[in-house]
Amino acid sequence: METFDSILYGFQVALTWQNVMFVFIGVLAGTIIGMLPGLGPISAIAVMIPLSYGMDPASALILMAGVYYGAIFGGSTSSILLNAPGIASTVATTFDGYPLAQQGKAGKALAIAALSSFVGGTVATIGLMLVAPQLARVAITFGPTEYFALMLLGLTAIASLSEGSTIKAFISATVGIMVATIGIDGQTGTQRFTFGNAKLFDGIDFLVIALGLFALAEVTSLIITRKESLFKSGSSIGSLRITKAEAKAMAGPVSRQSVFGFFVGVLPGAGATIASFLAYFFEKRIAKNPDSFGKGNVVGVAAPESANNAAAGGSFVPLLTLGIPGSGTTAIMLGALLVVGVQPGPMLLNDHPDIFWGVIASMYIGNVMLLVLNLPLIPYIAKILYIPKGMLISLILIFCLVGVYGVSFSQFDLYVLIIFGVIGYAMRLLSFPAAPFILAFILGGMMEQSFRQALTISDGSLLIFMQRPISGTLIVVALASLLIPVLIRKYIIRKNRMKGVL
Numbered sequence: 001m002e003t004f005d006s007i008l009y010g011f012q013v014a015l016t017w018q019n020v021m022f023v024f025i026g027v028l029a030g031t032i033i034g035m036l037p038g039l040g041p042i043s044a045i046a047v048m049i050p051l052s053y054g055m056d057p058a059s060a061l062i063l064m065a066g067v068y069y070g071a072i073f074g075g076s077t078s079s080i081l082l083n084a085p086g087i088a089s090t091v092a093t094t095f096d097g098y099p100l101a102q103q104g105k106a107g108k109a110l111a112i113a114a115l116s117s118f119v120g121g122t123v124a125t126i127g128l129m130l131v132a133p134q135l136a137r138v139a140i141t142f143g144p145t146e147y148f149a150l151m152l153l154g155l156t157a158i159a160s161l162s163e164g165s166t167i168k169a170f171i172s173a174t175v176g177i178m179v180a181t182i183g184i185d186g187q188t189g190t191q192r193f194t195f196g197n198a199k200l201f202d203g204i205d206f207l208v209i210a211l212g213l214f215a216l217a218e219v220t221s222l223i224i225t226r227k228e229s230l231f232k233s234g235s236s237i238g239s240l241r242i243t244k245a246e247a248k249a250m251a252g253p254v255s256r257q258s259v260f261g262f263f264v265g266v267l268p269g270a271g272a273t274i275a276s277f278l279a280y281f282f283e284k285r286i287a288k289n290p291d292s293f294g295k296g297n298v299v300g301v302a303a304p305e306s307a308n309n310a311a312a313g314g315s316f317v318p319l320l321t322l323g324i325p326g327s328g329t330t331a332i333m334l335g336a337l338l339v340v341g342v343q344p345g346p347m348l349l350n351d352h353p354d355i356f357w358g359v360i361a362s363m364y365i366g367n368v369m370l371l372v373l374n375l376p377l378i379p380y381i382a383k384i385l386y387i388p389k390g391m392l393i394s395l396i397l398i399f400c401l402v403g404v405y406g407v408s409f410s411q412f413d414l415y416v417l418i419i420f421g422v423i424g425y426a427m428r429l430l431s432f433p434a435a436p437f438i439l440a441f442i443l444g445g446m447m448e449q450s451f452r453q454a455l456t457i458s459d460g461s462l463l464i465f466m467q468r469p470i471s472g473t474l475i476v477v478a479l480a481s482l483l484i485p486v487l488i489r490k491y492i493i494r495k496n497r498m499k500g501v502l
Contacts, residue, residue: 007129010357013058014365019358022059026066027366031373033067034074034087041071041087041329045336057340058358064336065316065359066366068329069121072272072312073370076113076305081106082396084215088206089272089308091438092280094214096293096300103296107240107378112298113305114374115242116254118367120306123258124265124313125363132317142267144453145465149474150267151443151450154278155436156478165431172427173436179204180444187452199412208413209441211400212420213427213434219393220425240378242298250302253283261307265314272308272315277439279307285481313363320344320356 013019030041045064055063075090080097093113100109142150155173182193183203194200242250257279264275283303284293293300319330321344337344342352349356404417427434458464466472 006353006357007361009353010359010361011364013354013358014062014361018056019059019062019362020365022063023066023362023366024369026063027070027073027369028373030067030070030072031074031370034071034090035077041068045329045333055340057337057342057352058355060336060340061333061355061359062362064333065362068333069309069312069363069366070370072309073114073117073121073374076117076301077110078399080109080113080301082215082399083218084396084399085210088210088442089276089311090304091210091214091273092276092304092308092435093301095280095435096295096297098218099294099296100298100301105296108242108246108298109301110378111240111242111375112246112250112301114371114378116250116302116305117309118371119254120258120261120309121313121363121367121370123306124262124310125360125367127259127262127310128313128316128363129360132321142470143468144450144457145468145471146474147267148447148450148454149465149471149478151274151447153474153478153481154274155440155443155447156481168430168432169436172432172434173440176437176440177444177447179209179437180441181448186449199410203445204416205404205408205413206442208404208417209420210438211404212417213424213438215396215400216417216421217424217428217434219396220421221428222393224425240375246298249299253279253299253303254306257283257303257307258310261310262314264307265311266317272311273439273442275311276304276308277435279303316359320348320359 014023033041045067071087072089075085075087076093076097079085079090079093080101083094083098085091085094097109097113100106178193180203182200184191184194184201191201257275260282261272261275261279264278265272280293280300280303283299284290287293287297287299289297315330319334334344337355342348342355400417401414404413405411424434426432427437454464455461464471465475
């Protein structure tokens with residue numbers, strides 16, 4: 001009953017005309033930012049910090065929260081239509097979203113993404129309302145060993161489930177980790193893979209790699225393989241209608257991954273990207289027809305979209321209850337709250353209930369606004385596919401170049417973008433999957449940091465990873481995810497040989 005009274009108080013805060021306006025501005029700006037490759041919620045929220053001076057703290061956080069989950073909601077658009085994920089958390093959406101668009105089902109893919117995002121965001125808001133304080137106490141028990149084991153599980157799962165050769169998937173992941181180590185080692189100050197170039201001291205930005213491996217590689221493929229059709233328009237939009245069979249197939253994955261994504265988002269440092277990848281490959285693992293993933297399976301769009309939006313909501317749990325940012329974006333929000341004189345943490349619920357419950361209530365309103373905004377606009381957004389491919393290629397190139405240059409204002413990053421575009425196209429030709437590379441790059445730095453911290457705690461003993469129950473269990477599951485597919489494959493080969501003998 002106390003929770004019900006508190007959420008009613010939250011709606012009183014969120015439903016003032018000023019805060020409703022801030023929710024609308026936030027989700028609209030976030031949706032547009034998410035649609036444009038090269039922009040992201042971190043930059044947008046950083047720009048808004050000066051605007052928060054003099055604002056009511058609750059209104060400031062409501063506005064920034066709207067930008068955050070609005071960008072995650074709208075980020076699927078460029079991934080589905082252009083194969084150009086400008087936000088890390090929508091990379092997994094490209095695996096089946098872009099093939100659906102190529103099959104003339106862009107409208108359906110965008111509708112699935114919108115509905116799945118709405119469910120994921122709503123589930124996260126309910127979870128944030130009901131179990132935030134309890135989950136925060138559990139999340140804080142995760143140490144370096146648990147984080148390392150969780151990330152190791154993510155890498156082994158994606159490598160073992162990738163299309164084609166498992167060896168090639170592991171090579172791709174290994175190279176991704178190597179690229180993640182480029183720069184100056186934060187612990188020892190040693191230069192790694194920089195070749196003395198000061199431009200590489202801070203490493204390579206995710207955006208450069210993502211746009212190179214996906215967008216530029218796709219552009220190169222279109223130019224080389226389809227010269228004769230460059231001035232023809234692309235695939236049709238298709239119907240937005242989701243059949244009963246598709247809705248039934250999506251129901252379980254969306255429900256599961258909304259809950260799962262929320263719990264992953266609660267873990268500080270995990271975030272929407274890891275949640276989307278794990279959701280995609282978990283659903284592929286348990287699917288009756290795993291071979292259909294990567295070829296336009298609706299579950300391949302629904303699962304990561306529900307998970308990443310749920311994780312975005314879940315990341316507010318450690319921010320509001322512990323004062324620990326769960327992602328880069330919530331780290332910016334933490335700074336914004338400190339600027340306006342509010343210290344997030346265990347006392348926030350008692351000292352500033354208007355902020356805590358007002359933000360939660362605004363998320364209900366924001367998710368409804370996002371659904372109402374996005375679904376009617378799908379036919380207009382998807383008309384980008386009617387642009388002749390020659391012009392579309394030019395637009396993608398402009399988005400990529402402007403987006404990358406706009407982040408760092410460095411010509412060097414443009415050269416790196418082209419290099420990764422060539423690498424991405426070569427990986428396609430040689431059948432090396434890009435997903436293990438990009439996930440390994442995202443997780444590489446965090447894995448190394450967690451591994452070092454764990455060894456420091458244990459005085460160099462690797463046994464610490466097996467002595468702690470959670471990390472030991474996760475490592476065993478990671479090993480099983482590697483061995484089980486190999487054993488099943490050997491069993492099938494042996495069975496077929498026996499049938500041949502008989």
